[in-house]
Amino acid sequence: xxxxxxxxxxxxxxxxxxxxxxxxxxxxxxxxxxxxxxxxxxxxxxxxxxxxxxxxxxxxxxxxxxxxxxxxxxxxxxxxxxxxxxxxxxxxxxxxxxxxxxxxxxxxxxxxxxxxxxxxxxxxxxxxxxxxxxxxxxxxxxxxxxxxxxxxxxxxxxxxxxxxxxxxxxxxxxxxxxxxxxxxxxxxxxxxxxxxxxxxxxxxxxxxxxxxxxxxxxxxxxxxxxxxxxxxxxxxxxxxxxxxxxxxxxxxxxxxxxxxxxxxxxxxxxxxxxxxxxxxxxxxxxxxxxxxxxxxxxxxxxxxxxxxxxxxxxxxxxxxxxxxxxxxxxxxxxxxxxxxxxxxxxxxxxxxxxxxxxxxxxxxxxxxxxxxxxxxxxxxxxxxxxxxxxxxxxxxxxxxxxxxxxxxxxxxxxxxxxxxxxxxxxxxxxxxxxxxxxxxxxxxxxxxxxxxxxxxxxxxxxxxxxxxxxxxxxxxxxxxxxxxxxxxxxxxxxxxxxxxxxxxxxxxxxxxxxxxxxxxxxxxxxxxxxxxxxxxxxxxxxxxxxxxxxxxxxxxxxxxxxxxxxxxxxxxxxxxxxxxxxxxxxxxxxxxxxxxxxxxxxxxxxxxxxxxxxxxxxxxxxxxxxxxxxxxxxxxxxxxxxxxxxxxxxxxxxxxxx
Numbered sequence: 001x002x003x004x005x006x007x008x009x010x011x012x013x014x015x016x017x018x019x020x021x022x023x024x025x026x027x028x029x030x031x032x033x034x035x036x037x038x039x040x041x042x043x044x045x046x047x048x049x050x051x052x053x054x055x056x057x058x059x060x061x062x063x064x065x066x067x068x069x070x071x072x073x074x075x076x077x078x079x080x081x082x083x084x085x086x087x088x089x090x091x092x093x094x095x096x097x098x099x100x101x102x103x104x105x106x107x108x109x110x111x112x113x114x115x116x117x118x119x120x121x122x123x124x125x126x127x128x129x130x131x132x133x134x135x136x137x138x139x140x141x142x143x144x145x146x147x148x149x150x151x152x153x154x155x156x157x158x159x160x161x162x163x164x165x166x167x168x169x170x171x172x173x174x175x176x177x178x179x180x181x182x183x184x185x186x187x188x189x190x191x192x193x194x195x196x197x198x199x200x201x202x203x204x205x206x207x208x209x210x211x212x213x214x215x216x217x218x219x220x221x222x223x224x225x226x227x228x229x230x231x232x233x234x235x236x237x238x239x240x241x242x243x244x245x246x247x248x249x250x251x252x253x254x255x256x257x258x259x260x261x262x263x264x265x266x267x268x269x270x271x272x273x274x275x276x277x278x279x280x281x282x283x284x285x286x287x288x289x290x291x292x293x294x295x296x297x298x299x300x301x302x303x304x305x306x307x308x309x310x311x312x313x314x315x316x317x318x319x320x321x322x323x324x325x326x327x328x329x330x331x332x333x334x335x336x337x338x339x340x341x342x343x344x345x346x347x348x349x350x351x352x353x354x355x356x357x358x359x360x361x362x363x364x365x366x367x368x369x370x371x372x373x374x375x376x377x378x379x380x381x382x383x384x385x386x387x388x389x390x391x392x393x394x395x396x397x398x399x400x401x402x403x404x405x406x407x408x409x410x411x412x413x414x415x416x417x418x419x420x421x422x423x424x425x426x427x428x429x430x431x432x433x434x435x436x437x438x439x440x441x442x443x444x445x446x447x448x449x450x451x452x453x454x455x456x457x458x459x460x461x462x463x464x465x466x467x468x469x470x471x472x473x474x475x476x477x478x479x480x481x482x483x484x485x486x487x488x489x490x491x492x493x494x495x496x497x498x499x500x501x502x503x504x505x506x507x508x509x510x511x512x513x514x515x516x517x518x519x520x521x522x523x524x525x526x527x528x529x530x531x532x533x534x535x536x537x538x539x540x541x542x543x544x545x546x547x548x549x550x551x552x553x554x555x556x557x558x559x560x561x562x563x564x565x566x567x568x569x570x571x572x573x574x575x576x577x578x579x580x581x582x583x584x585x586x587x588x589x590x591x592x593x594x595x596x597x598x599x600x601x602x603x604x605x606x607x608x609x610x611x612x613x614x615x616x617x618x619x620x621x622x623x624x625x626x627x628x629x630x631x632x633x634x635x636x637x638x639x640x641x642x643x644x645x646x647x648x649x650x651x652x653x654x655x656x657x658x
Contacts, residue, residue: 095162097181100154102248106181113155121149129241133233133255136206146194147245150187157184186246190238199233199255208257212264215273215306215317220297222276222304224269227262234258264308264315272317276304278378279317284371285381288335295327319375324368331384332362339391342398344437344545349448351437353547356398359389403544403565408494411487414511415480416556419594419645421462422477423556428458429481430550430558438546443497443539446482446522447531449548453478453524463592463605463645465504472592479521480558481550482536483509486520488560489538493569493620493628494546498537501635507606512557517576517614517635542567568623573616580636582611587641591654597647602654604644611639 094113096106103120105113125143132138142148161182203209210230216223233255244251284295303319339359345352366385374382399405415426432450453459453475462476479502489496502509502521509519523533540546544565552558587608597603614635620628644654 092159094158098158098161098184099181100158100184101149101186102183105158110155110159113158114151117149117151117154121151124149127251130250130252131202131255132253133202133206133257136202138202140198142245142251145198145241146191147241148189148191150189153187154184157187186248188242188245190242192235192238195238196235199235202255203230203232203257210260210262212262212308213266213269214264215269215276217301217304220280220301222273222280222301224266224273226266227264229259229261231257232260268309269306269315272306272315275376275378276306276317279304279375281378282380284374286331286384287381288331288384288386291335293331319372321368321372324371325364328362328364328367328371331367332364335360335362335384335386339389341391342393342395349451350445351439353395353399353435353437355435356391356393356395358391359387361387363387399547399563404547404563406564406566408546408562408564408567408569409488409490409492409571410562411484411489411491411560412512413480413484413487413509413514413558414556415477415508415558416511418477418480418508418556419463421460422480424458424460425462425475425477426480426558427552428456429475429478430552432456433481433485433548433560434550436548438540438548440543440545441540443537444546444548445531446485446536447524447533450478450481452531454526463594465590465643472594475524477508479519480508481560482522483519484550484558484560485548486536487514487518488548488562490518490573490618490633491571492562493567493571493618494562495539495541495629496537496631497539498535499633500534500536501633501637503636503638504640505609505637515576515614516612516637517616517633519635540564569628570621570623570625572619572621574618577615577617578612579615580611580613582639584608584610584639584641587639589641589654590643591651592643592645593648593651594645595648597645599647599649601647602644602650603646604642606643608642609637609640611637613637 092109094105094108098105100113101117101120101124103116105116108116125148126141128139128141129145130137130139161184200209208231210232211225211228213227214225216225234257237253237255241251241253244253280297280301283297284300286293286295300319303323305318305320307316307318309315337357337360340354340357342356343354345354363385367382370382370385374380415423418426429450433446436444436449438444450456459475459478461472461474464473464476486496486499500521500523501517502519505516506519510516520536522535524531525533542565547563549561549563550558585608589608592605594601614637616633616635618629618631618633620631622628642654646654
């Protein structure tokens with residue numbers, strides 16, 4: 001089959017070159033003015049006879065006036081040619097009949113031609129190429145093979161055409177009387193790297209390409225894949241492809257293969273594999289003082305980058321710099337802070353201490369270097385590098401200026417054994433209480449200190465009881481903090497103006513050697529922003545500020561401290577008085593269903609508790625021994641059966657045992 005040409009493949013609408021040139025040239029030859037000898041009728045050679053106003057040309061005589069008319073016509077044509085040529089030149093348009101990449105450009109400006117050729121080049125780039133090899137065939141586009149068309153060069157050639165040759169030719173071309181239309185040569189190029197990459201992809205596609213040894217990851221475990229010899233397609237076929245593109249035929253290329261060995265072998269990666277295995281043997285820990293962050297092994301493995309060996313160099317394994325930097329910036333978002341001077345924030349319902357804070361900034365560049373060094377050395381802990389600038393004064397100095405210099409008393413409790421939701425609520429409530437400032441002669445309200453439980457972020461559903469009935473409620477466990485504050489205030493001798501004991505004894509309030517009777521409860525009715533339920537309230541009887549601090553140690557030990565100016569109080573708390581004990585024998589068990597528990601779960605939350613009345617007496621004396629207050633705290637506990645927490649499938653199993 002005969003290959004198609006540019007005329008019939010890419011520019012079928014192109015007219016054939018004009019034939020008018022030959023006819024016009026012949027016509028010009030008839031206009032020559034020549035003198036011809038004639039023969040007289042007698043056979044003698046005649047001479048040219050002159051007539052006034054006429055000259056013999058051959059057998060015809062052309063009047064002088066006609067001759068001047070022809071000259072005038074030629075002059076007009078020349079003037080018009082010069083006019084149109086100058087007009088086109090001044091306007092910066094491409095001469096008529098000029099084409100490039102098969103697209104007509106005559107009369108277009110440079111910008112218009114560029115836009116048209118961009119579209120044409122994009123269209124030509126989608127031309128399919130037939131590639132075949134040993135029964136396999138592909139049809140990639142020219143663009144996919146790295147073939148491109150130089151639009152800028154084509155536009156430049158089109159603009160220059162007709163302006164850079166002989167003056168007569170330049171004049172005649174715009175009038176299409178010299179050469180007719182012209183299709184400029186294709187300005188085509190090949191990205192050799194892209195072409196070879198595409199050929200290698202095809203070799204991989206049919207499974208003949210060589211395979212380098214590589215380290216991959218199964219979760220967090222490095223796996224060494226061995227190398228394999230193979231074949232690659234010869235890139236020399238690029239010349240044949242370009243020849244066909246320039247000839248504007250439908251491109252068709254038969255590929256040939258040549259053997260090639262892999263560039264990376266398993267032996268080259270043996271050393272780096274050991275480095276990776278050591279680096280991924282444990283999670284990577286980042287520390288900032290007592291704060292810790294952990295990057296799991298499987299996540300750390302995603303950051304590993306293996307560089308194959310090069311001439312004179314061995315393979316290396318490092319962590320991706322950009323990913324490590326992103327990690328450092330994320331940690332900086334949690335650690336960085338502006339310097340803060342100590343003060344009191346009185347904008348909310350309760351006054352709170354603003355602790356002095358240093359300006360802290362993570363040095364991200366140093367963090368990246370430290371992480372890379374730790375991975376290379378097989379270490380699994382990185383101290384986050386932080387620049388720190390201290391504030392002008394300390395929190396202690398600020399408090400001393402307010403007269404808050406002495407620890408008045410501490411209260412403690414232990415919530416070991418609590419479910420995860422209850423632990424969360426204790427932690428949230430403790431943070432809300434920590435730093436509360438009680439103004440001179442003011443009061444402390446626990447409910448106002450923690451805010452509305454249902455609307456405060458952080459509180460979650462957890463085990464709770466109401467009227468002795470076990471269940472689940474948002475904020476379950478908050479009374480652990482209330483109880484601990486009560487114990488601190490009780491020991492400090494401060495006036496307690498509102499206090500409510502629990503209706504039932506609770507195991508969490510008797511850990512750590514505390515007897516029944518030293519607990520306090522709060523209750524916030526649903527959708528009641530004014531906290532009209534039970535609360536815990538104490539008074540500040542001094543002329544200075546009081547400070548409440550709360551902290552959790554050893555995961556489950558809660559401590560509340562009350563600071564202020566020295567009060568000189570001496571506090572006596574009598575041993576609890578037990579009375580009216582009622583046995584729990586025969587009382588029904590309490591059961592709460594926890595859908596998060598695994599099937600078959602039956603957990604004893606607390607054993608049965610006897611009912612009783614307990615009285616706690618406190619006496620407070622001033623520095624002179626005068627009795628300041630005599631307080632009695634009476635708790636009347638109802639008897640209660642054992643309390644269980646069960647999974648959904650075990651609902652009703654504990655109560656049926658009664």
